[in-house]
Amino acid sequence: xxxxxxxxxxxxxxxxxxxxxxxxxxxxxxxxxxxxxxxxxxxxxxxxxxxxxxxxxxxxxxxxxxxxxxxxxxxxxxxxxxxxxxxxxxxxxxxxxxxxxxxxxxxxxxxxxxxxx
Amino acid sequence: xxxxxxxxxxxxxxxxxxxxxxxxxxxxxxxxxxxxxxxxxxxxxxxxxxxxxxxxxxxxxxxxxxxxxxxxxxxxxxxxxxxxxxxxxxxxxxxxxxxxxxxxxxxxxxxxxxx
Numbered sequence: 001x002x003x004x005x006x007x008x009x010x011x012x013x014x015x016x017x018x019x020x021x022x023x024x025x026x027x028x029x030x031x032x033x034x035x036x037x038x039x040x041x042x043x044x045x046x047x048x049x050x051x052x053x054x055x056x057x058x059x060x061x062x063x064x065x066x067x068x069x070x071x072x073x074x075x076x077x078x079x080x081x082x083x084x085x086x087x088x089x090x091x092x093x094x095x096x097x098x099x100x101x102x103x104x105x106x107x108x109x110x111x112x113x114x115x116x117x
Numbered sequence: 118x119x120x121x122x123x124x125x126x127x128x129x130x131x132x133x134x135x136x137x138x139x140x141x142x143x144x145x146x147x148x149x150x151x152x153x154x155x156x157x158x159x160x161x162x163x164x165x166x167x168x169x170x171x172x173x174x175x176x177x178x179x180x181x182x183x184x185x186x187x188x189x190x191x192x193x194x195x196x197x198x199x200x201x202x203x204x205x206x207x208x209x210x211x212x213x214x215x216x217x218x219x220x221x222x223x224x225x226x227x228x229x230x231x232x
Contacts, residue, residue, distance in 0.1 A: 032221075043161070043204075043222035049119075056219070092162050105151075106220060108160025 002026045004109035006092050008060040012115045021112045023092030024073055026054045032075045033093040033106060035066055043091075049075065050056075050097060091111050118178065121205045126227040129199075135192040137226050139205030142186040144211070147209050150181060151220070152190045154201040164190065195230045202227050 005024045025032050033048040047057035052069040067079045078085055097105040129135040150172040152164040165179045172179045178191040192199055204225040
């Protein structure tokens with residue numbers, strides 16, 4: 001049963017520290033998404049990649065957040081420096097999209113719960 | 118993508134059918150209706166999607182009205198494990214450019230299945 005994996009599952013850090021979250025998409029999926037979930041804002045799309053190329057990161061605070069896909073099996077989301085308002089659950093999802101833009105379901109990972117004190 | 122409206126919460130007795138409504142009165146002809154759910158402390162899970170015909174899979178049925186302005190997700194025999202937040206999302210299936218597969222989540226409906 002193929003699944004999206006995320007590490008770490010939980011992270012507690014102090015304000016100002018760098019945080020790196022990792023995601024392994026399902027093998028064969030060419031599109032990877034990063035979402036953030038808070039009680040106040042719900043689920044928000046931060047950024048996503050297709051065939052490892054960034055397509056849209058308009059939902060991400062550019063000054064402190066960065067997202068990359070060093071290879072097809074790894075996506076990373078980095079926060080530097082972290083702030084208390086970054087405390088949230090960060091989800092990675094993967095899926096397949098065709099050249100015409102056709103796409104179907106997204107498969108979500110279990111999330112990384114980040115607490116910044 | 119069209120905006121959707123869902124009731125904030127619903128209750129259902131275990132073993133009974135759960136019918137979750139969604140209004141999407143501004144839906145366009147090329148927009149699909151998707152349903153996802155999120156069980157507590159887990160990532161969202163895809164349930165079903167459709168364009169205009171009713172759809173059924175092993176998890177649920179999706180009924181879309183003829184004018185496509187509303188839909189209903191049906192869990193035929195709800196169990197306690199179906200307690201979750203259910204999201205109705207409308208989006209274009211074949212959206213190129215920067216919209217590949219993009220999903221916009223609303224607040225959803227909290228479904229509570231009780232014994």
